Amino acid sequence: MANVARAFVTTEVISVSDLAAAVRSNTSGAVVTFSGDVRDNDHGREVSSLEYEAHPTAQNLLEKVASEIAARHEVLSVAVAHRHGPIPIGESALVAAVAAKHRKAAFDACSDLVDEVKAQIPIWKHQVFADGTDEWVNCA
Amino acid sequence: MAVTVRFYAAARKAAGISEIQLEPASAMQLLDRAVEAHPNLAQVLPQCSFLLNEVALHDLSTQVLDGATLDVLPPFAGG
Numbered sequence: 272m273a274n275v276a277r278a279f280v281t282t283e284v285i286s287v288s289d290l291a292a293a294v295r296s297n298t299s300g301a302v303v304t305f306s307g308d309v310r311d312n313d314h315g316r317e318v319s320s321l322e323y324e325a326h327p328t329a330q331n332l333l334e335k336v337a338s339e340i341a342a343r344h345e346v347l348s349v350a351v352a353h354r355h356g357p358i359p360i361g362e363s364a365l366v367a368a369v370a371a372k373h374r375k376a377a378f379d380a381c382s383d384l385v386d387e388v389k390a391q392i393p394i395w396k397h398q399v400f401a402d403g404t405d406e407w408v409n410c411a
Numbered sequence: 412m413a414v415t416v417r418f419y420a421a422a423r424k425a426a427g428i429s430e431i432q433l434e435p436a437s438a439m440q441l442l443d444r445a446v447e448a449h450p451n452l453a454q455v456l457p458q459c460s461f462l463l464n465e466v467a468l469h470d471l472s473t474q475v476l477d478g479a480t481l482d483v484l485p486p487f488a489g490g
Binding site for chain 1: 419420421424455458462465482484485486487488489490
């Protein structure tokens with residue numbers, strides 16, 4: 272049974288290398304990381320600023336999703352962090368790291384982890400466009 | 412006594428307020444009253460999911476009791 276090294280929501284900068292270090296061990300032969308970064312564009316429009324809002328249950332649910340991924344895949348350790356509040360263009364909003372003995376399990380689990388976070392965690396993205404208009408993403 | 416209905420993200424924008432207090436009723440009745448008071452919510456609610464005291468609520472005929480909290484969550488957009 273794999274362990275969950277880290278699972279947290281934060282308003283601070285998330286370090287990909289910190290999460291990679293948290294999952295790495297002498298028994299792991301593969302570490303896969305993912306960084307979901309804030310883009311300066313969305314469906315062809317220039318994004319000038321972006322902010323995420325997290326529901327109070329987001330922390331607990333993130334821990335639950337990380338545990339599910341750790342149990343479901345042949346991996347050794349899992350870490351995941353989601354940032355909220357205003358995030359500058361180019362910085363990480365979501366970071367995941369998975370260590371496994373072999374690369375395929377690490378890639379698969381990391382991809383699954385990111386998919387589950389996007390589907391299950393009550394976090395919302397608000398973006399302001401260069402023309403001054405704004406939107407809550409996924410809620411036309 | 413009352414129940415609290417909390418609106419998040421696009422639901423808060425549509426309501427123009429982050430939470431309201433209502434008399435206890437079923438979740439569906441509470442949402443109907445919320446739309447009466449804040450008509451723009453009608454555009455967002457069909458896409459929303461709900462939490463009763465921070466636990467997923469699937470049956471909107473459930474009675475929401477004094478002191479409880481009903482959360483209105485638009486589609487998630489993390490990552």
